[in-house]
Structures are given as C-alpha cells and as structure tokens.
Amino acid sequence: MLAIDTMLSRVSLSALQDPAPDGQVLERILETGLRAPDHGRLAPWRYVLIRGEARTALADIVGRALLAREPDATPPMVEKQRGKFLRAPLIVALGAHLRPDHKIPQAEQLMTVAAGAMNLLNAIHAEGFGAIWVTGANAYDPGVQAALGFVPPDTLAGFLFVGTPRDVPALVRRPALSDHVTEWTGRLVSQG
Numbered sequence: 001m002l003a004i005d006t007m008l009s010r011v012s013l014s015a016l017q018d019p020a021p022d023g024q025v026l027e028r029i030l031e032t033g034l035r036a037p038d039h040g041r042l043a044p045w046r047y048v049l050i051r052g053e054a055r056t057a058l059a060d061i062v063g064r065a066l067l068a069r070e071p072d073a074t075p076p077m078v079e080k081q082r083g084k085f086l087r088a089p090l091i092v093a094l095g096a097h098l099r100p101d102h103k104i105p106q107a108e109q110l111m112t113v114a115a116g117a118m119n120l121l122n123a124i125h126a127e128g129f130g131a132i133w134v135t136g137a138n139a140y141d142p143g144v145q146a147a148l149g150f151v152p153p154d155t156l157a158g159f160l161f162v163g164t165p166r167d168v169p170a171l172v173r174r175p176a177l178s179d180h181v182t183e184w185t186g187r188l189v190s191q192g
C-alpha cells in the first residue's frame with residue numbers, strides 16, 4: 001500500500017487483542033516516533049513500554065490514583081479505570097522530557113512529542129496493528145506520571161494502547177476538506 005493510502009485508512013481502535021507488535025517490528029515503529037520534527041534537536045520523546053504483568057501493576061497504580069483524587073469512588077469506578085490498562089496487550093506511555101528554560105518554547109517541545117505519537121500511530125497501522133491515543137485524568141495524574149518516571153517539568157502526553165484489531169474497522173466519517181482548507185489571497189478573512 002502506498003504510504004499516503006496507509007495514512008488515509010488509519011482509524012483509532014480501542015478493541016484490541018494479542019498479539020502486539022514486538023521485536024524488530026516494534027523497534028521500527030518506535031523509530032518513526034524519533035523522526036518527528038524536533039526544533040532545536042532537544043529529543044524530548046521518552047517512550048515507556050508496558051506489557052504483560054506490568055500492565056496489572058500500572059492498573060493498580062491507576063486505581064489507587066483514582067481513590068486519592070476521588071476518595072468516594074466506588075469499587076466499580078475503580079475497576080473501570082483499572083480495566084482500561086488491562087485490555088490492550090501493549091501500552092506505550094508517551095513521556096515528554098521538557099526543558100522549560102530552553103529558548104525553544106515548551107509548547108513546541110510538546111508538539112514534537114505529539115508529532116512523534118502521530119508517526120507511531122501511522123506506523124502501527126502500516127504494520128497491520130491497531131492503536132488509540134488516550135489522555136484523561138489517568139494520564140495527567142502526578143502519581144501515575146511519577147510511577148512511570150515523569151516528574152515535573154517532564155510530563156505524559158498520554159498513552160497509546162496497541163494491539164491487533166478485534167474487528168474489521170468500521171468506516172469513519174471524516175471532516176470535509178472544504179471546511180478546513182482555504183486559500184488566503186491577501187485580504188482580511190475570519191477563520192472562525
């Protein structure tokens with residue numbers, strides 16, 4: 001398949017099963033993350049792989065973090081959050097090693113991590129696997145971040161849940177190009 005067709009056919013998938021990419025296939029996927037544009041060559045990507053039994057350990061941390069944030073969380077609420085970390089065979093934590101005092105703005109450093117994540121998603125799809133990028137309260141929880149080795153100013157840009165698609169991906173309606181692309185001709189315009 002042409003690279004552009006691969007990119008145009010990618011969809012995010014959360015129903016994932018074994019196997020996940022590993023070995024050289026996984027290494028090549030991860031290499032694509034490090035090909036993202038990187039202003040100042042600060043190399044802020046810090047990928048943490050979580051698989052096998054380590055997922056249970058992370059799920060337990062996520063459950064405890066929820067109870068610390070919300071002491072009234074019920075056991076089903078805790079189980080729901082724990083379960084998110086047990087479904088996919090591979091989790092890639094998208095760590096960002098940030099340098100707030102550097103002349104390259106911190107927002108750009110984070111954009112580099114995000115651009116790397118997009119490369120990973122495309123590469124995962126190109127290799128025949130599926131994935132979804134997820135953030136939310138678990139990813140932004142300081143206790144979860146610290147357990148994975150990220151203390152401020154470092155942070156997590158989220159998790160990629162990775163595996164083999166359970167189902168044939170449904171067709172996803174995509175935004176119309178005409179709503180998102182204009183040609184500027186030198187006159188004042190509103191892009192609202």
Ligand SMILES: Cc1cc2nc3c(=O)[nH]c(=O)nc-3n(C[C@H](O)[C@H](O)[C@H](O)COP(=O)(O)O)c2cc1C
Nearest residue numbers: 010011012013114132133134135136137157158172
């Ligand atoms: C930074 C970021 C964070 C996201 N966080 C979540 C999330 O926490 N939960 C979720 O269901 N989707 C989240 N998404 C959206 C999915 O990753 C995905 O983009 C969405 O389901 C649309 O699927 P598509 O990639 O096929 O368009 C996030 C996307 C981005 C870019």
